[in-house]
Every structure is written in C-alpha cells, then in structure tokens.
Amino acid sequence: MIRQAHAILMLLLGVTVLRTAFTDVYLRYVKEGLRPLLIGVGVVLIVAAAATFWYEWRRPAPENQPPPQEGHREPRVSWLLAVPVLALILVAPPALGAYTVDRAGSAIQQPAGFPALAAGDPVPLTVGDYAARAVYDHGRSLAGRTVKVTGFVTLGKGGEPMLARLTLSCCAGDAQPIKVGLEGKVPAGLRPNAWLEVTGAFSARRTADPINRAPIPYLAVTEAKPVPEPRNPYES
Amino acid sequence: METVKAAESRAGEREARFRDPRLILTALLALAVAAQEPIRGLLGGAVIQAWLTVFVAVVIQALPFLVMGVLLSAIIAVFVPPSFFARALPKRPALAVPVAGAAGAVLPGCECASVPVAGALVRRGVTPAAALAFLLSAPAINPIVLTATAVAFPRNPEMVAARFVASLFVACAMGWLWQRWGRADWLRPPGRPHTDGLTKGAVLWGSVRHDVMHAGGFLVVGAAAAATLKAFVPAQWLDAVAGNPVVSVLALAALAVALSICSEADAFVAAALSQFSLTARLAFLVVGPMVDLKLFAMQAATFGRGFAVRFAPATFAVAVLVSTAVGAVLL
Numbered sequence: 001m002i003r004q005a006h007a008i009l010m011l012l013l014g015v016t017v018l019r020t021a022f023t024d025v026y027l028r029y030v031k032e033g034l035r036p037l038l039i040g041v042g043v044v045l046i047v048a049a050a051a052t053f054w055y056e057w058r059r060p061a062p063e064n065q066p067p068p069q070e071g072h073r074e075p076r077v078s079w080l081l082a083v084p085v086l087a088l089i090l091v092a093p094p095a096l097g098a099y100t101v102d103r104a105g106s107a108i109q110q111p112a113g114f115p116a117l118a119a120g121d122p123v124p125l126t127v128g129d130y131a132a133r134a135v136y137d138h139g140r141s142l143a144g145r146t147v148k149v150t151g152f153v154t155l156g157k158g159g160e161p162m163l164a165r166l167t168l169s170c171c172a173g174d175a176q177p178i179k180v181g182l183e184g185k186v187p188a189g190l191r192p193n194a195w196l197e198v199t200g201a202f203s204a205r206r207t208a209d210p211i212n213r214a215p216i217p218y219l220a221v222t223e224a225k226p227v228p229e230p231r232n233p234y235e236s
Numbered sequence: 237m238e239t240v241k242a243a244e245s246r247a248g249e250r251e252a253r254f255r256d257p258r259l260i261l262t263a264l265l266a267l268a269v270a271a272q273e274p275i276r277g278l279l280g281g282a283v284i285q286a287w288l289t290v291f292v293a294v295v296i297q298a299l300p301f302l303v304m305g306v307l308l309s310a311i312i313a314v315f316v317p318p319s320f321f322a323r324a325l326p327k328r329p330a331l332a333v334p335v336a337g338a339a340g341a342v343l344p345g346c347e348c349a350s351v352p353v354a355g356a357l358v359r360r361g362v363t364p365a366a367a368l369a370f371l372l373s374a375p376a377i378n379p380i381v382l383t384a385t386a387v388a389f390p391r392n393p394e395m396v397a398a399r400f401v402a403s404l405f406v407a408c409a410m411g412w413l414w415q416r417w418g419r420a421d422w423l424r425p426p427g428r429p430h431t432d433g434l435t436k437g438a439v440l441w442g443s444v445r446h447d448v449m450h451a452g453g454f455l456v457v458g459a460a461a462a463a464t465l466k467a468f469v470p471a472q473w474l475d476a477v478a479g480n481p482v483v484s485v486l487a488l489a490a491l492a493v494a495l496s497i498c499s500e501a502d503a504f505v506a507a508a509l510s511q512f513s514l515t516a517r518l519a520f521l522v523v524g525p526m527v528d529l530k531l532f533a534m535q536a537a538t539f540g541r542g543f544a545v546r547f548a549p550a551t552f553a554v555a556v557l558v559s560t561a562v563g564a565v566l567l
Contacts, residue, residue, distance in 0.1 A: 005257035006449050012265075013452075017299065029293035037300035044303050048448065051441035075446075077453030077530075082261070084295045084456060086268050091279050093288035100286050103471055170388045172293035173462055173508030211471070 007052035009081055014045030016088045025088075027232045028095040030171045095233035096175050098154040098192035101164045105212025107176035108132060114141045122146035122199050126235050127165035128178045134202055134217030142202035149180070149219065150197045150230060153190045156181075157210065161190050163198055163219065168234045175234065181207060184221040195230070199223040287467040294459035294508060298501030301384040302346075302455060305500035306447040308380065309349040314440045318356040325366055332366035333411035337404055340373030347375035347499050347525050348447050351534040355426035364423055369411030372551065375499040376403035376525040385521065388503035392514060394566055395521075402522045402562040406555045413550065424540030451498035454530060458497035462508040474511045484516040485563075489556050492524035499525035515563030522559040527552045 020026040021038035030038075087093065108128070114137045117123050125133075125147045133141050151163040161182045166175040183203060190196075198221055205218040268275065279288060321339070325332045345353060354371035358364055375381070377400050389395040434442070465474060478484045488509065497505055502524045506517040527548050536544035 002257050003445065005261050006445055008258065008261055010445065010448065017296065020296065026296065028289065030297045034297065034300065038296065041300040041303045044307060045448070048441060048444050051437070052445050055438045055441060075450045075453060077457070078449035080453045080456040081449065082264065084292055084459075086265075087288055087292055090268055090272055090275055091285075091288060093279075093285050093292055096286055096289050097282075099282040100467075103467075169390050170507045171297035171504060173290050173297065173459075173466065173504060174388075174510050175290075176510065 003052055003056055006078060007049040007056070009078070009085070010045045010052070011049035012085050012089075013081060014042045014049065016085050017045065018042035020088060020092075024231055025092055027234075028093070028172065031168055031234075031236060032232065034171075095229070096166055096172055097152055098164070100166060100175060101154045101177040101179065103211075104177050106131075106179045106209045106214040106216055107167065108135060108178055108214055108216075110136045117141060117145055117147075122148040124148045124150075127151045127163060127180055128167060128235050130219065131178050131180050131217050134180075134219075135206070135215045139202040139204065146199060146201055146222070147219075148197060148199050150195065150227060151180070152192075152229075153194045153196060154179070154192050155190070161186050162216070163196060165235045166233070168236055172234070178235070179209065179216050181205070181216050181218040182221050182224075183218050185223065186221050187224050195227050196224050197227045283467060287463045290466045290508065291459050291463035294462050294501075294504050295455060297388075298384070298455055298459070298504045299452075301380055301387075301500040302451055302498055303448055305346040305378070305380045305498070306349075306444055306451065309343075309345045310440050310443040310447065312343055312345065313349055313353060313443065314436050318353070318360045318362075321357055321370075322360040322362050325362060329363040329365050329415050330412070332363055333369045333415065334408050336362075336366035337369040337373040337407040337411065340370055340375075340407065341377045341379075341400070341404070343374055343378060345374035345378060346447060346451060347531060348450055348534065349443070350374045351531065351538050355538045358423070359426055363415070364418065364420075365411040365415035368414050368547070369407045372410055372526045373404055373407035376407065376522070381499045381503070381525070384500055385503040388507040392567075395514060395518065398514075398518050398559075398562050398566040399521050401566070402518060402555075402559045403525070405562070406522060406526065406551070406558045409554050409558070410547075410551055413554075414547075422540075422542050422546060424543065426538050450530075451501070454496045454498060455501045458495040458501065458505045461491070461495055462505045466508055471511070478511040478513065478516070481513065481515070484512050485519045485556065485560055488512055488516045488520040489523045489552070489559075492520045493528045493552065495524070496528040496530035497524060513563075514567040515560060518563045518567060519556055519559040523552060523555045526555055 017038055021035050021042060026035060026038060108131045111132050114133055123145060127149055130147060130149050133139065149163060151165040154162050154164045156162055162179050163182055164177050164179045166177050168175055182198065183205060184200060198219060200219045200221040203218040203220040207216045208214065209216050279285065326335055350371050354367045357367040357370065382396050382400060385399055386393060386396050477487050502521060506520050509517060532544055532548050535547065
C-alpha cells in the first residue's frame with residue numbers, strides 16, 4: 001500500500017514538474033537552462049511511478065514475498081515530498097520581489113570592461129548593466145544617451161523610490177538584488193513590486209545601501225510607465 | 237467473548253483501512269483543492285511567499301540531479317556485481333584504499349545506495365578499509381555531484397576542485413585510519429539483502445522509487461531550512477554567525493549533519509546560504525555526504541551501532557579539519 005501511495009506521489013510530482021516546465025512558471029524559480037532537465041526528470045518520475053504500479057500488480061501474494069530488507073523500511077520522511085507538490089499546485093509562489101530586495105544589500109558587481117552601448121534611442125539596458133556603468137565607469141559610457149531600464153519598484157527606509165531587479169547565479173535560492181535610485185519625473189504613489197519601464201539618463205547622484213554599504217546609483221527619469229512582469233523576472 | 241474478539245478485529249481492520257496511505261493522500265489532496273482559496277489567502281503574505289518561492293526553487297533546481305544520481309546508481313547496483321569490485325581492487329589494503337576512494341569519482345552512487353554497496357563489498361571479501369573509503373567518496377565526488385556543484389556555483393568554479401580534493405582526502409584518510417586503528421569486532425558483518433527471486437527490472441525500479449522518495453524527503457527538509465534562513469531569520473543574526481570564521485564553519489558542518497540532504501542536491505542549498513564564506517560552505521558540502529543523521533541510521537543498520545558511533549564522529553572531525561585546510565588553500 002505504501003509503495004502504491006509513493007507511486008501516486010511520484011506521479012503527481014512528475015506531472016507538476018512537467019507542467020511548470022511547459023508553462024513559464026519554472027522561470028520564477030530557476031534559470032532557463034534547466035528546462036530540458038526538468039522535462040527529463042518529470043518523465044523519469046512518471047515512468048518510475050508506472051513501473052511501481054506494474055510490479056506491484058504482478059507481485060506474488062504476501063506469503064511468498066521476501067521479508068523487507070533490514071534498515072530498509074519505507075522511510076517516513078518521504079511524505080514531505082507532498083509539500084512542494086501542493087505548493088506548486090495550489091499556490092505556485094510568485095517570483096521573489098521587494099521583500100527579498102529589502103532584506104539584502106545591493107550585489108552590484110564590477111565587470112571586466114564597458115563595451116560601447118548598442119545603437120538606438122532609448123537604448124535598453126538591464127538594471128545590473130546600468131548600475132555597473134553608472135558606478136564603476138562613472139557614467140562615461142552612458143554620457144549623452146537615453147536608456148530604458150525595466151525593473152520593479154521598492155521603497156527605501158524613507159519611502160524613496162528605487163528600481164530593482166534580482167539576479168540569480170543558480171536558482172531563486174541565491175537571488176541577490178541590484179538597486180538603482182530614481183529621481184526626476186518619478187510618478188507619485190508607486191507601490192512596491194509594481195513593474196516599471198523607466199526611460200531616463202545617467203545621474204551623478206549616488207547613495208550607499210544601508211545594509212552592506214554598496215553603492216546605489218541614480219537614474220534621472222524622463223518617463224516611467226507601468227508594464228506587466230517580464231517573462232523572465234530575473235537577470236542573470 | 238467471541239463476539240468481542242470479532243468486534244475488536246473488525247475495529248482493527250477498520251482502523252487499518254483508515255490508515256491506508258493511499259486514502260490519506262487522496263483525502264489530503266481533495267481537502268487542499270477544496271480549500272484552495274483560503275489556503276492561498278493564508279499564504280499570501282510577503283514573508284510566506286518569499287519562503288515558498290525559495291523552498292520550491294531549491295527543490296526544483298536539485299530534483300533533476302537527485303533523480304539522475306539515483307537512476308545511475310540503481311543501474312550500477314543492478315548490473316555491476318560487487319564481485320567485480322572485489323577483483324578490480326589491489327590486494328594490499330594500503331593501496332586498495334586510495335583506489336577505492338578514486339573509484340568513487342567515476343561511479344555515481346547516491347549516498348543512500350553507497351551504504352548497502354559498501355556492505356556488499358565487505359561481504360564479498362573487500363578489505364573494510366577500502367570499502368569504507370568507497371562508502372565516503374562515492375556520494376561525495378561522483379560526476380553528477382561535481383556537475384551539480386558547478387551549476388550551483390557558476391561564479392566560483394574553484395568550489396568544484398575544492399570539494400573534490402577535500403572529499404577524496406577525507407575518504408582516504410578515514411580508510412587508512414580504519415586500517416591502522418579499526419578493530420574487526422566493531423564491524424558487524426552485514427547481512428544479505430533480500431532481492432532473490434526478483435527480476436532485474438523489479439530491483440532497479442524498486443530501488444529508484446525507494447531512493448527518490450527517501451532522498452526527496454530529505455531534500456524537502458533541506459530546502460525548507462534554506463528558505464527559513466533566507467526569508468525568516470533576521471539578516472543580522474546570520475551575519476553575526478557568518479562573520480566569525482570558526483563559528484561559521486562549525487555551524488554549517490552541524491547544519492549538514494542535521495539536514496541530511498542527498499549529495500546530488502546539497503550544493504543548491506549551500507549556494508542559497510550566500511551570507512557564509514566559501515570555506516564554511518565547503519565544510520557543508522564535505523561533511524554532508526559523509527556524516528548526517530540519515531547516514532548514521534543507515535550505517536548503524538548495516539554495520540551495527542558499535543561501528544556507527546565510532547565512525548561518524550571521527551569522520552565529522554576529519555572532514556571539518558580537511559575542508560578548513562583545503563578552503564584556506566583553494567578558496
């Protein structure tokens with residue numbers, strides 16, 4: 001009976017994983033590159049569940065059965081696998097947002113170099129790219145250009161609006177924020193977690209993150225319009 | 237009298253029917269689906285959502301590596317007989333230890349499988365010192381684990397090298413220590429597994445099911461702990477622990493023992509512990525596959541309590557010392 005219940009749980013887990021991989025829900029948790037592996041694991045889990053049902057069905061009657069292996073009782077801890085299954089089916093928790101940003105210092109990183117910006121006006125940049133150019137290149141490669149940056153709103157301790165994006169090195173478990181302050185024509189009444197597409201220019205103003213003293217550059221906003229959450233909510 | 241007994245046995249039967257795990261699982265699912273809206277409302281707070289997202293992320297990220305490891309390890313267990321290892325290993329124990337340790341690098345064995353495999357090796361006449369080196373190294377340095385580590389630490393590839401070197405060194409050191417000071421009467425000769433009369437397919441899928449469910453359950457525990465540290469515990473507390481090099485190494489080593497995460501999955505939990513130094517996280521990755529609560533229970537069941545109470549603490553001490561040293565050099 002326990003084996004059959006385990007098979008049901010494996011089947012549910014496999015189907016849930018496949019569903020997250022075939023919708024874009026998996027991008028809330030892991031990077032795009034994991035998708036083929038997720039599909040593979042979903043298939044293996046379903047096959048393993050089917051195999052369990054098959055062998056259970058063909059199993060000899062209980063009296064001819066070998067006694068269970070020592071130290072190999074069916075482990076109770078297995079039932080915990082129902083928790084992620086239920087979490088995915090019922091809630092499918094959203095991508096990390098302002099709460100995580102407020103708890104961690106900005107993880108701005110100095111890149112090896114600053115290649116010239118692509119053509120176009122405004123030129124689209126990631127939050128991480130803008131922040132690195134503004135801080136470590138002192139805005140030189142941004143001079144005279146209009147940039148377009150997409151991120152979500154977080155509010156500093158005094159309610160000052162910031163644009164943030166979380167970066168993943170592997171999965172949402174290690175997400176770290178990059179923050180950019182907003183000045184200029186910032187719309188009033190911004191709420192945390194609202195996604196914005198901000199157009200603006202480099203600003204020399206700078207502040208320090210109260211959590212880890214990392215530099216937070218500013219962006220002089222000329223236009224900010226609400227946008228839906230992008231397909232991949234994280235930057236890598 | 238008769239009727240009382242009959243009633244009792246009927247009641248017992250009824251109780252057993254209510255304890256049917258299939259029934260409980262179905263009832264749980266039905267309840268969860270019926271109460272979907274209130275559950276969503278309850279779980280709607282920012283803190284709980286962040287917890288759930290990190291939790292699900294670590295589980296999803298680790299699951300493919302866990303299942304791949306379990307599958308390959310089951311295939312090897314079924315199709316490569318233990319007598320093959322017994323023949324392949326050098327006869328001199330001092331030499332057999334490093335060879336067995338290095339063999340762990342090419343054979344994916346998840347840690348749940350490595351305990352019975354080591355038991356089978358001892359039964360086939362492999363010197364216990366070599367079998368123990370294999371027991372420790374196979375789950376720690378096999379290709380799937382190293383790949384998972386590289387995926388989890390894309391910005392610190394040196395982590396892979398450090399994990400490999402430290403784990404192999406600990407495995408060999410423990411083998412040699414056993415050979416020098418171990419006593420045969422500490423080790424209870426392991427019994428035979430009862431898989432006779434089953435087809436290879438039945439054994440293969442039976443062990444895949446068992447190991448996926450077992451290791452998966454511990455992965456859930458580990459992911460929950462990582463999510464709690466990430467979303468609940470105040471950052472100042474973590475920084476206070478992480479700021480002291482000695483305390484942080486010991487804290488993460490102890491965490492590895494408590495969490496019992498499968499070695500294919502633990503790198504993703506370590507990656508989520510981003511406040512801690514790389515050396516502390518290396519200790520987590522070296523200790524975890526070799527000593528944890530689940531392994532202790534399995535070793536006690538296979539080799540006897542007398543073995544487990546000596547072997548596990550010694551391994552813990554060696555693993556902490558070696559990972560600190562390797563971390564100081566490589567990280």
